[in-house]
Amino acid sequence: MNDKFTPNIIGFLCNWCSYTGADLAGTSRMKIPPSLKTIRVMCSGRIDPLFVLESFIKGADGVMMMGCHPGDCHYQKGNYNARRRYVMLNSIFDTLGLEKKRIGLWWVSASEATRFAKVTNEYTKEIEKLGPNPTSKEIFL
Amino acid sequence: MAKAIKIKKNVEEGLFDFLKSLLEKEKINGVFTLKKMDDNGAISYSLITSPDEFKDAVPLYPFMPVNAGKALSSFTLLGKTEEPIAAVLRPCELRAFVELVKRAQGDLENFLIISPTCGGVLSLNLMGDKNQEKIVSQYWTSVQKAEISPDTRETCQFCENFLPINADITVAALGNKDLDKEFILFLNSPKGEEFAKHAEGSAVSEEIETKEINEFRKKREELREKFFKETGKEGEGLKSLINIFAPCLGCHGCSHVCPICYCVLCDFDAKTHEYHSASLSLDLKNKGGLKVPTGNLLFHLGRMTHMAVSCVNCGMCSDVCPVNIPVATVFSKVGSSLQKVFNYFPGKDIEEPAPQGTYKEEEFKTIGEQ
Ligand code: SF4
Ligand code: SF4
Ligand code: FES
Numbered sequence: 481m482n483d484k485f486t487p488n489i490i491g492f493l494c495n496w497c498s499y500t501g502a503d504l505a506g507t508s509r510m511k512i513p514p515s516l517k518t519i520r521v522m523c524s525g526r527i528d529p530l531f532v533l534e535s536f537i538k539g540a541d542g543v544m545m546m547g548c549h550p551g552d553c554h555y556q557k558g559n560y561n562a563r564r565r566y567v568m569l570n571s572i573f574d575t576l577g578l579e580k581k582r583i584g585l586w587w588v589s590a591s592e593a594t595r596f597a598k599v600t601n602e603y604t605k606e607i608e609k610l611g612p613n614p615t616s617k618e619i620f621l
Numbered sequence: 622m623a624k625a626i627k628i629k630k631n632v633e634e635g636l637f638d639f640l641k642s643l644l645e646k647e648k649i650n651g652v653f654t655l656k657k658m659d660d661n662g663a664i665s666y667s668l669i670t671s672p673d674e675f676k677d678a679v680p681l682y683p684f685m686p687v688n689a690g691k692a693l694s695s696f697t698l699l700g701k702t703e704e705p706i707a708a709v710l711r712p713c714e715l716r717a718f719v720e721l722v723k724r725a726q727g728d729l730e731n732f733l734i735i736s737p738t739c740g741g742v743l744s745l746n747l748m749g750d751k752n753q754e755k756i757v758s759q760y761w762t763s764v765q766k767a768e769i770s771p772d773t774r775e776t777c778q779f780c781e782n783f784l785p786i787n788a789d790i791t792v793a794a795l796g797n798k799d800l801d802k803e804f805i806l807f808l809n810s811p812k813g814e815e816f817a818k819h820a821e822g823s824a825v826s827e828e829i830e831t832k833e834i835n836e837f838r839k840k841r842e843e844l845r846e847k848f849f850k851e852t853g854k855e856g857e858g859l860k861s862l863i864n865i866f867a868p869c870l871g872c873h874g875c876s877h878v879c880p881i882c883y884c885v886l887c888d889f890d891a892k893t894h895e896y897h898s899a900s901l902s903l904d905l906k907n908k909g910g911l912k913v914p915t916g917n918l919l920f921h922l923g924r925m926t927h928m929a930v931s932c933v934n935c936g937m938c939s940d941v942c943p944v945n946i947p948v949a950t951v952f953s954k955v956g957s958s959l960q961k962v963f964n965y966f967p968g969k970d971i972e973e974p975a976p977q978g979t980y981k982e983e984e985f986k987t988i989g990e991q
Contacts, residue, residue: 529926533922550982557980560981561980564976566989568976568977571959572922572929575955576861576862577857579858585989614859618859618863618908621863621915621916621918
C-alpha cells in the first residue's frame with residue numbers, strides 16, 4: 481500500500497471558461513492531477529462562499545475557485561463578485577489563523593488549457609506540502 | 622464651532638422633559654425609547670404616543686434589550702412613518718439602522734434621531750438583579766468620569782465609535798462631571814435645530830471632542846487590542862476556533878438578535894443545511910465520531926461571510942448567548958479586518974453600498990492571475 485498523501489481538492493469551475501479550458505486540457509492529453517474533483521458552475525459568481533466553506537469544513541484539502549478573466553465574464557460582473565467573495569474568505573481565514581492556502585482563486589479562460597494544467601498541478605503540489613486538512617479528522621465541526 | 626445648547630438639569634431628567642414637551646406640544650407623534658415595564662427592573666424599548674404613557678420612559682437607561690436599529694426597521698420596513706417620531710438610541714444601534722436602511726429594510730426620513738455620547742450598556746443578565754439600582758448609579762459615575770464601567774458589555778468596553786454618527790441631536794454625557802446639574806445637546810442637522818427650539822436651553826459654543834473624550838478613546842483602544850489578542854489567538858487556527866465555539870448549542874440566538882442578520886429565512890435555518898443520513902454515515906466512517914448538532918462552525922464562519930463586514934460591535938450576540946461564547950468579540954475582530962480590506966465603515970454613509978453588493982473593476986488586480 482502506498483501511503484503517500486493524495487490531496488482531495490474541490491474545484492468550482494465556470495462553465496464558459498475554466499471548465500472548457502479543463503476540457504481542452506483533457507482532449508489535448510495534458511496531465512491533470514487526479515486530486516482535483518471538479519464541480520461545474522454556470523459562472524464564478526455562482527460560487528456561494530458557503531460552498532467553499534462547506535468543502536473546507538467537510539475535509540477538502542484545498543478548494544479552487546475558477547472563472548473567466550476580469551472583463552470576460554459572460555454575465556459581465558460575476559467574476560468581480562467572486563473576487564470580492566474570495567478576498568472576504570481569505571481575510572476571515574487570515575484573521576482567525578486558519579490555513580488560507582486551502583482556498584484559492586484563479587482566472588483560466590477556455591483556451592488556456594496549458595494554464596489550467598499548470599495551476600492545478602502547482603496547487604496540488606502546494607497542498608501536498610501542506611498535508612491533510614485537520615478538519616477531515618475533527619469531530620467537532 | 623458646533624451648534625449646541627446647554628440645559629440646566631440632570632441629563633436624564635432634562636432629556637425626559639424635552640421629549641415630553643415635544644409630545645405634549647404635538648411636534649412629534651411618538652417617542653421610541655426605553656421604558657420601565659415593572660417594579661423589578663425590567664426595561665424594554667417602546668414606541669409611546671400618549672404623554673400619559675410617557676411617565677415611565679427612561680431614555681438613557683444603560684440597557685439594550687434589543688438592538689434599536691432592528692426595532693426601528695420593523696416599524697419602517699414598508700416605508701417611512703406617517704408622522705414624525707423621536708427615537709433615542711445608542712450610536713451602534715443607529716449605525717445598525719443605517720446599515721438596514723441601506724439594505725431597503727427601513728426608512729430614516731421621519732425620525733428625529735437623538736443619541737448620546739455612549740459609555741456602553743450593561744450586560745442583560747443584570748436586568749432584574751437585586752442590586753440593579755446600585756449598579757446603574759455606579760455606571761453613571763463612570764460616565765461622568767469618562768471611565769470604562771466593568772459592568773458593561775465586553776464589546777462596549779472596547780468600542781471606539783461611541784460618538785454618534787448621523788444623529789440629529791447628540792446628548793453629551795461622557796466625561797461631564799456635572800451631569801446631575803447640566804448637560805449639552807449638540808444640534809447636528811437643521812431638523813435637530815428646529816426641534817431643539819422646544820428645549821429649555823441656552824446657546825453655547827462647545828466642541829464635542831474634549832480632552833476627556835480623547836483620553837477615553839485611548840483607553841478603549843488599548844482594551845480593544847487586548848481583547849482581540851486574547852480572542853482566537855493568532856496561529857492556533859482551527860484549534861482555537863474550536864475552543865471558542867465548542868460550547869455552542871446551535872440555537873442561532875446570536876443571529877436572531879443581530880441587527881445586520883435581517884434575512885427573513887436564514888440560510889442556516891433552512892433545510893439546505895440538514896444533512897442526509899448518507900452524508901452523516903460517511904463522516905462517521907471517516908472520523909469515528911460526530912458532534913451533534915453538526916454544522917456549528919459552518920454556521921459561524923458562514924454568518925461571518927454574510928455580515929461581519931457590517932458588524933457594528935453592538936454586543937447583542939454575546940449578551941444573548943446561553944453558553945457565554947464571546948461571539949461579538951470574534952465577529953467584531955473579523956469585521957474590523959474586513960472593514961480594513963474593503964475600506965468600509967458600517968453605518969456611516971447611507972449612500973455607500975455594503976461591500977458584498979458592489980465591486981470595483983480596478984481593485985485586487987493581482988488576485989486570480991498567479
Ligand atoms: S447564541 Fe451561542 S449557543 Fe446559540 S448559536 Fe450563537 S454561539 Fe451558539
Ligand atoms: S455580530 Fe453581534 S456585535 Fe456584530 S452587529 Fe451582529 S449582534 Fe451586533
Ligand atoms: S461566466 Fe465565467 S466567470 Fe462569469
